[in-house]
Amino acid sequence: MAEQTVLKRKIAAIFAADIAGYSRLVAEDEEETLRRLAAYREVVDDFIARAGGRIFNTAGDAVLAEFPSAVEAVRCAIDIQESLRTRNMAFPPNRQMSYRIGITIGDVVERDGDLLGDGVNIAARLEGLADVGGICISRAVHEQVANKLSVQFADMGAREVKNIPTPVHAYRVAMRREDGTYAPMKKAGRLGGARGLLLAAAVTAGALVAIAAGTSFYLDYRETKPAQRDAAKAAAEALARLSAKPTSPMPDAASPTPASTASTAGQPSPAPQPSQPAPSPSSTTAVIEKFAADAVPFVSERTRIALARDYAPAPAHKAFATTINGVSAYVTGQPSDEAAKAAALEQCQQRAENSNGPRKCELYAVGDNVVYAHSRPPLPPQPWVRHDPLTERAFSAAEMPLIRDTGRDRLTTNYGTARRTKAIALGPGGQFFYSVGGDLVDDVVRRNLEACGAQAGTACIIVALDDTFVVPVPAVMKATGFFHAASHTAIATDAREEVARRLVAATSGWNAIAVGKAGHPGYGLNGDREETAIGGALADCSTRDSDCRVIAIGPFTVEDN
Incomplete structure (x- = not known):
């Protein structure tokens, strides 16, 4: 007697994705399209798995997945779209491969691992309502995620969709599209007339994403003190400085041609120690610094190129704003400097709200002058990365x-x-x-x-x-900070310069420094292992001092575990 198929009914968040214009892409270049599809599917599958989802069906370019949480389903969809949008930047518009994604919560039936029912069908219909590179969700999903994710939603209203007897109330997720602009945030339909044209002008023109749209920066602090000042306060300080400085008048542009760039990207941990405060406006100099695209910190090289191409040569009135994790926006051709500042901060803040990194945007430049409220971030000497097989x-x-x-x-x-x-x-x-x-x-x-x-x-x-x-990270001993021989008080004053010199010369392997009661150093240099360096430093120290202990391994000060 044939075994009866077991049907299991459950509630799940259903995710449906499909590539826009896939048939055309295949017809134009089948091999290249299939190769890229495989690469993009690796990205999609990886994000779904990491978000706790399960792919239950695929067909060609389509992906159907279930999630136990609507929040994770939407967050996963955003990550996918951002990551793939960055990959698409390497291709001309007619060869870009972008997903539409629809998400709903519904009652489904599980049969042999596959899911069936209205929940699956509605997710597929929502996918059809989504913008290219966008996400469309049902009202049930919106109710679950509206206060849990730092993104905005556009109410599209109730929509009649194929083979679903009742209208589906849909919401569009506001996010960057392939051209870098944002999906409109008005209910059902596009703005028309002059207002629509002005809005389109305010958000178009060459947005580029730094590092990766899927990149996320993560912060972790030892103290609750914020790492950056409030964006509005920084803007006010910048305005005050500008008003005290003469600026040469520039002609208005014939027509507004704003441009924006944005990126999501990186993440600090414990907050600065009191002895190492973050740069503040008081540290700025009175000298006016002229804007140079290749000197802008935090943003990617792609953004720097866009700034050099679009922002630097543009006439007044223009402004550029950024966060420390590279989320940024610039506008040109505004009616005044005040309008440019407000527009740059607003666009930057909108992008920051949709990223996982710091959300405080600050003005970096107004016109051709740098107005950033902080000094340049300190950098170590180059090379910034040294590869050493003995310590990696x-x-x-x-x-x-x-x-x-x-x-x-x-x-x-x-x-x-x-x-x-x-x-x-x-x-x-x-x-x-x-x-x-x-x-x-x-x-x-x-x-x-x-x-x-x-x-x-x-x-x-x-x-x-x-x-x-890529640096010698101690395992035998515990790192407690960065080692600077020139200022380490345990080392005798007259020996510090020699310690620093010998460490600079020891360019390969494990290095350790020990010191005795009188501050005389011992060296364990170019060791093949951490233990070798430790033993060498202690042995060398014991020949000239007593009660020797290891104080440094590689770039770190250390103590016993």
Whole structure:
């Protein structure tokens, strides 16, 4: 007798995704389209798995998945769209491959792992209502996520959809589209007339994303003190400085042609120590600094290129705003400087609200003058990354030095399994800033160092690149801070310069410094293992001092575990 199929009914968040214009893409270039589909599906599958979802059906370019949480389903959809939008930037518009995504909560029937029912059908219809590269959700999902995710939603109203007897009330998720603009936030339909044209002009023109749209920056603080000042306060301070400085008048543009750039990207950990305050407006100089695109901190090289191409040559009135994690926006061709400042901050803040990083936008430039309220982030000397097979080892969040357990938990969840290119910058007080899913190694490294330096108030170091520790991270002993021989009080004053010199010369392997009761140093240099360096430093110290102890391994001060 044939075994009876077991049907299981349940409530689930249903996710439906389909590539817009897939048939045309295949017809134009089948091999290239199929190759890219496989690569994009790896991204989609990875995000779904990490969000706790399960793919229950696929057909060609379509993906159907279930999630136990509507919040995780929407967050996953945003991550997917942001990540794939960055990949699409490498292709001309007619060859870009973008998903539409629909999400609903519904009663479904599970049969042999597949899901059936109205919930699946409605998700598919919502996907059809979504913008290219966008997300459309049902009212049930909106009710679940509206106060839990820092994104905005546009009420599309009740929509008649195929093969569903009752209208489906839909909401559009506000997010960047393939051209960098935002989906309109008005109910059902587009704005018309002059108002619509003005809005379109205010958000178009060449938005570029830094590091990766799927990149996220994660912050973890030891103190509750905010790392950045309120954006409005910073803007007011910038305005005050501008009003005290003469600026040469510039002609208005013939017509407004605003341009915007934005990116989501990286993340510090414990807050700056009191002895290392973040830069403040009081540290700024009275000299007017002229805007130079290649000197703008925090943003990606793509954004710098866009600024050099679109912002720098543009006439008055224009402004550029950014956050330390590179979310940014610029506008040009505004009716006045005041309008430019307001528009740049508003667009930047809108992008920041949709990112996972710091959300305080600050004016960086108004016209051709830099008005940033803080000094430039401190950076260490180059090279910023040195590869040494003797000291490199696989990254482990559990072995990350200086940071708290909550920071290690973040790295375990968000860094360890994330795609390359990724890096972690670390400050001496345990501040850390990391990003994942970048494109260029040098770009990722620079931006993490700049963001970490801005938080720590002092130069940070790159501890991990991709899945490898790229500095000697102590395991036998516990790292307690950064080691600076020239200022370490345990070392005799007349010996500090020699310690620094010998460490600079020891460019490979494990290095350890021990010191005795009288401050005489012992050296364990160029060791093949941490234990070798420790033993060498103690042995060398014991020949000239007593009660020797190891005070430094690699770039870190250390103590016994």
